[in-house]
Amino acid sequence: MDAQDLSQHLAARARFSMTKMTKIDCFRSMRLLVGLNCFEPGQEQKVHAHPGADKFYFVVSGKARFVVGEATLEAAAGDLILAPEGVPHGVERALERTIVLVGIAPPPPA
Amino acid sequence: MDAQDLSQHLAARARFSMTKMTKIDCFRSMRLLVGLNCFEPGQEQKVHAHPGADKFYFVVSGKARFVVGEATLEAAAGDLILAPEGVPHGVERALERTIVLVGIAPPPPA
Numbered sequence: 001m002d003a004q005d006l007s008q009h010l011a012a013r014a015r016f017s018m019t020k021m022t023k024i025d026c027f028r029s030m031r032l033l034v035g036l037n038c039f040e041p042g043q044e045q046k047v048h049a050h051p052g053a054d055k056f057y058f059v060v061s062g063k064a065r066f067v068v069g070e071a072t073l074e075a076a077a078g079d080l081i082l083a084p085e086g087v088p089h090g091v092e093r094a095l096e097r098t099i100v101l102v103g104i105a106p107p108p109p110a
Numbered sequence: 111m112d113a114q115d116l117s118q119h120l121a122a123r124a125r126f127s128m129t130k131m132t133k134i135d136c137f138r139s140m141r142l143l144v145g146l147n148c149f150e151p152g153q154e155q156k157v158h159a160h161p162g163a164d165k166f167y168f169v170v171s172g173k174a175r176f177v178v179g180e181a182t183l184e185a186a187a188g189d190l191i192l193a194p195e196g197v198p199h200g201v202e203r204a205l206e207r208t209i210v211l212v213g214i215a216p217p218p219p220a
Contacts, residue, residue: 005192006178006179006181006191006192006193006197007181007185007190007191007192008189008190008192009190010168010188010189010190026190027164027166027192027194029164029194029195031141031163031215031216032142032166032213032215034166034190034192034213054137054139056136056137056144056213058168058211060188068116068117069116071116071117073117075117078119078120078170079117079119079120080118080119080120080136080144081116081117082115082117082136082144083116084137085139085141101190101211103142103166103215105213105215105216106141
């Protein structure tokens with residue numbers, strides 16, 4: 001299954017960059033993208049929206065301040081953040097080294 | 111957002127039953143279902159497949175023996191299991207009390 005093994009330990013797949021947050025695809029089809037967003041402390045993801053696609057973030061480890069709709073909220077390991085289609089969302093600031101599992105259906109262009 | 115709050119702490123949403131594994135919806139649209147599967151030790155989910163839909167399991171806590179395609183594999187907290195469309199998958203046996211985050215795109219009927 002080229003680059004999308006059926007079993008993956010996510011902490012082992014995470015990659016960090018000193019310059020900006022990173023994105024790693026774990027699985028991609030026409031229906032679903034599952035991937036990781038990896039943040040060093042202080043890194044961000046600008047607020048954006050996906051017209052016609054639903055997204056979630058699940059914090060695997062670490063802690064970050066998310067924006068979703070009108071809200072700003074701190075989320076840590078075990079928290080699920082939902083961004084239904086069209087709802088603006090992003091990461092204002094990672095408060096620790098943070099790994100986030102992300103799902104988007106359908107995926108944006110690669 | 112009726113029953114699908116934009117921020118959810120998953121461990122607080124988990125519900126267990128002594129009789130069988132439970133399913134809890136966290137978010138549902140025509141494109142994506144995100145939910146929890148909760149297992150007491152020894153509970154199972156029969157092997158099944160979703161034609162035309164991609165699915166993943168992410169083990170939030172606990173440990174279980176999964177079936178995916180031809181493989182049987184043990185997965186614990188932090189492991190992602192992928193079941194692309196048509197690939198048979200299930201949980202042969204939970205080895206501990208286990209919470210699994212599940213995503214299916216598009217969702218099966220409610």
